[in-house]
Amino acid sequence: MTPTISVQQLSKTYEVPEREGGFSAAVRSFFKRKYKDVKAVQEVNFNIEQGEVVGFLGPNGAGKTTTLKMLSGLLHPTSGTANVLGFTPWELKNDYLRSMTLVMGQRNRLSWDIPAADSFLLNQAIYRIPDDEYKETYKELDELLELEPLMKKPVRNLSLGERMKCEIAVGLLHRPKVLFLDEPTIGLDITGQARIREFLQEYNKRTGATIILTSHYMADVTALCERIIIIHHGQLKYDGGINDLSKKIAPFKLIGVLMENADAHDLSQYGEPVENMEDADKKFIQVKADEVTRITSRLLADLPIRDITIADPPIEDVIEQAFNA
Amino acid sequence: MFLIFKRLWQVNWAEQWQYRANLLMYLLYWLVSPIIYLAVWTSIATANGDVKGFTANDFITYYMVLLICDQVTSNIVIHTFGYKIQDGSLSGELIKPIHPMLTNALVNNVAFKILTMFGLTPIWIILFFLFQPDFSSVTLTGILLAIPAMMLAFLIGYFQSAAITALAFWTTRVYSIHEFYFALILLFSGQFVPLPLMPQLIQDIAQYLPFQLMLYYPIQLILGNLSTEQIIQGYVMTGVWLVISWLIFNWVWRKGVKKYSAVGA
Numbered sequence: 202m203t204p205t206i207s208v209q210q211l212s213k214t215y216e217v218p219e220r221e222g223g224f225s226a227a228v229r230s231f232f233k234r235k236y237k238d239v240k241a242v243q244e245v246n247f248n249i250e251q252g253e254v255v256g257f258l259g260p261n262g263a264g265k266t267t268t269l270k271m272l273s274g275l276l277h278p279t280s281g282t283a284n285v286l287g288f289t290p291w292e293l294k295n296d297y298l299r300s301m302t303l304v305m306g307q308r309n310r311l312s313w314d315i316p317a318a319d320s321f322l323l324n325q326a327i328y329r330i331p332d333d334e335y336k337e338t339y340k341e342l343d344e345l346l347e348l349e350p351l352m353k354k355p356v357r358n359l360s361l362g363e364r365m366k367c368e369i370a371v372g373l374l375h376r377p378k379v380l381f382l383d384e385p386t387i388g389l390d391i392t393g394q395a396r397i398r399e400f401l402q403e404y405n406k407r408t409g410a411t412i413i414l415t416s417h418y419m420a421d422v423t424a425l426c427e428r429i430i431i432i433h434h435g436q437l438k439y440d441g442g443i444n445d446l447s448k449k450i451a452p453f454k455l456i457g458v459l460m461e462n463a464d465a466h467d468l469s470q471y472g473e474p475v476e477n478m479e480d481a482d483k484k485f486i487q488v489k490a491d492e493v494t495r496i497t498s499r500l501l502a503d504l505p506i507r508d509i510t511i512a513d514p515p516i517e518d519v520i521e522q523a524f525n526a
Numbered sequence: 527m528f529l530i531f532k533r534l535w536q537v538n539w540a541e542q543w544q545y546r547a548n549l550l551m552y553l554l555y556w557l558v559s560p561i562i563y564l565a566v567w568t569s570i571a572t573a574n575g576d577v578k579g580f581t582a583n584d585f586i587t588y589y590m591v592l593l594i595c596d597q598v599t600s601n602i603v604i605h606t607f608g609y610k611i612q613d614g615s616l617s618g619e620l621i622k623p624i625h626p627m628l629t630n631a632l633v634n635n636v637a638f639k640i641l642t643m644f645g646l647t648p649i650w651i652i653l654f655f656l657f658q659p660d661f662s663s664v665t666l667t668g669i670l671l672a673i674p675a676m677m678l679a680f681l682i683g684y685f686q687s688a689a690i691t692a693l694a695f696w697t698t699r700v701y702s703i704h705e706f707y708f709a710l711i712l713l714f715s716g717q718f719v720p721l722p723l724m725p726q727l728i729q730d731i732a733q734y735l736p737f738q739l740m741l742y743y744p745i746q747l748i749l750g751n752l753s754t755e756q757i758i759q760g761y762v763m764t765g766v767w768l769v770i771s772w773l774i775f776n777w778v779w780r781k782g783v784k785k786y787s788a789v790g791a
Contacts, residue, residue, distance in 0.1 A: 273621055275621060276787050298622060303621055312541060314545075315541060323533040323536075326530040327530055328623065
């Protein structure tokens with residue numbers, strides 16, 4: 202059987218204009234612009250079978266969104282080929298556009314000033330969905346996402362989570378066979394995230410749709426995807442089961458401590474110190490997972506600790522470590 | 527396809543309705559210059575008896591009809607679409623199985639027009655009582671001939687503006703290019719003054735340009751000032767320019783979308 206998505210040697214290089222600051226540089230660049238090639242995606246290969254849910258992981262700027270944009274047809278690759286459902290995406294054939302969806306951010310298919318219900322009906326017409334099929338799909342989506350109370354309010358008055366629900370739902374009205382989701386849970390609270398996750402899982406089970414999603418939240422990926430693809434600096438670094446990856450990188454945990462007179466204590470004897478920008482008050486060390494209990498009790502015994510946290514390292518750090526080490 | 531346009535209409539109408547106050551301001555701004563031309567030329571003609579054969583009533587009827595023709599044939603696509611290319615919000619529309627410029631943006635323009643027409647009507651009636659024009663030369667045939675001519679002229683203008691808007695794929699300065707285009711319309715369409723009052727050279731050039739088809743030609747159709755030969759000539763010109771404008775738009779749009787998807791949508 203041919204795979205639903207097949208990608209060979211896919212590359213994308215952006216030409217980015219570049220100049221020094223200052224007046225004379227501005228004048229010079231007016232006559233002769235310098236460009237720098239940015240290799241966003243480099244010779245990526247993978248196949249995805251029908252019904253798979255695959256997570257794209259990688260730090261900001263890794264090339265995840267660029268890859269999704271090429272697969273959905275928005276971007277022409279610099280070289281390489283891709284085949285989705287038998288189509289070359291960037292030819293933007295209407296038959297292709299009617300069988301996939303790309304959900305990107307919160308302002309996409311819904312018109313800002315009018316109730317979501319109107320945008321839903323417009324999309325029904327655009328995607329030529331027969332009335333009975335539309336009603337059925339809408340009923341299903343409403344069951345899973347509880348859309349009905351949101352439908353009559355102008356979209357601008359919906360909360361972020363409500364809007365995301367509507368964005369996803371409107372993108373699924375035409376029952377796409379392939380879903381590209383770029384950060385579907387970004388900006389949502391924990392319950393909101395869980396909601397979307399459960400929904401995607403259920404949708405995949407019911408329809409057998411193929412789903413690729415990118416996310417910053419490790420929880421999204423662990424909950425939904427059995428397979429992950431890691432892209433870093435535009436290159437494919439890992440493609441395989443999520444369990445295999447966690448074996449490779451899970452050994453690390455992040456311990457954060459809040460102490461009196463923090464600078465007086467050296468934590469490097471307990472584990473590798475880590476910079477953490479988000480929480481400047483605490484000091485962080487990274488330790489192997491099986492040593493967490495031992496080191497935590499040592500820390501508590503040795504130091505004047507006011508607060509202590511144990512967490513998984515952020516996904517960006519995990520990936521950096523797994524592949525740059 | 528009919529259903530798509532029907533639903534697009536519902537959405538765009540509701541959207542424009544949200545901005546009705548904004549739209550009224552826009553309309554008033556738009557009306558200022560033709561009304562000033564109307565007042566100035568009428569008083570000159572009244573003082574002199576006529577201007578190159580144009581009587582005061584000629585000017586009044588000309589500008590009163592112009593107000594309507596301008597509403598029908600002009601478009602605002604540069605304002606409603608240009609930013610979408612620049613800020614990337616076009617991406618969402620590009621991956622829908624309909625042409626964004628020939629469906630949504632087009633219907634949006636029509637919704638805008640019909641709503642402004644409601645605003646124009648009372649103003650037009652007030653002007654009618656103020657200036658009391660003599661419309662005795664207007665015939666039903668003239669009006670019936672002018673309606674399709676104006677609709678086609680709207681499409682000509684729409685394709686041209688859309689082609690200029692699509693230049694936003696390459697440059698961020700489309701608005702100044704469009705301002706220049708607008709200046710050409712002002713000069714060659716008969717908006718400033720009826721074309722026969724322009725220098726002969728401008729009249730000669732204007733004859734072959736599409737701009738007079740948007741105002742001067744339909745105005746003269748309505749006022750019943752054209753011979754059969756001139757009417758046919760106007761329709762032929764309209765057909766030719768419609769094809770040319772469509773081809774230009776289509777070419778620029780295709781190139782633009784390619785460029786857009788090459789540099790990063």
